[in-house]
Amino acid sequence: MRRATASSLLLILALGIGGYVVVSRALRERAARCQVCSRPIHRGQMFVLQMSDGERERTCCPRCGLHVRLRVPERVRAAWATDFSSGRLIEAERAIYVEGSDVMTCCRPTPLREPGIVYERHWDRCLPSLIAFERESDARAFQAEHGGRVLTYAESLASVRER
Numbered sequence: 001m002r003r004a005t006a007s008s009l010l011l012i013l014a015l016g017i018g019g020y021v022v023v024s025r026a027l028r029e030r031a032a033r034c035q036v037c038s039r040p041i042h043r044g045q046m047f048v049l050q051m052s053d054g055e056r057e058r059t060c061c062p063r064c065g066l067h068v069r070l071r072v073p074e075r076v077r078a079a080w081a082t083d084f085s086s087g088r089l090i091e092a093e094r095a096i097y098v099e100g101s102d103v104m105t106c107c108r109p110t111p112l113r114e115p116g117i118v119y120e121r122h123w124d125r126c127l128p129s130l131i132a133f134e135r136e137s138d139a140r141a142f143q144a145e146h147g148g149r150v151l152t153y154a155e156s157l158a159s160v161r162e163r
Helices: 002-031 062-071 136-146 153-162
Strands: 047-051 056-059 076-082 089-091 096-099 130-133 149-151
Touching: 047 062, 056 062, 062 076, 062 130, 062 153, 096 136, 096 153, 130 136, 130 153, 136 149, 149 153
Parallel strands: none
Antiparallel strands: 047 056, 047 076, 076 089, 096 130, 096 149
């Protein structure tokens, strides 16, 4: 009888530990996803929003972060973008942005068009890419290498609003 009880307790303990591991892994994976588009968070482009309830919401890129800022402006207290050059968080309003470059960490670039093949382009919340820089000189150097256009915070917000 004692052996059966001990075996049952060990089985319950093993199931409990296994369940804990599975649930904690799922919660970590969910937390590492963009709250807007469910894509993975990219350290080099992460955008962080301080919400009025004290929570911090992370998005995969500035474009998704600005979508949140436009959707619920009354809930957003502050915002930080990741400087693409250094990886440091900077105030979103002071950042300089490059929109539409060939660097797209959220999704794959459009393949080259080949004759005779029909391509469909679907709307994507993360496109065109929007990358933040602390210094305008870094943004201009990036633009010279990867294309796109340099925007202020207000211009970036207007671009997101239009799309």
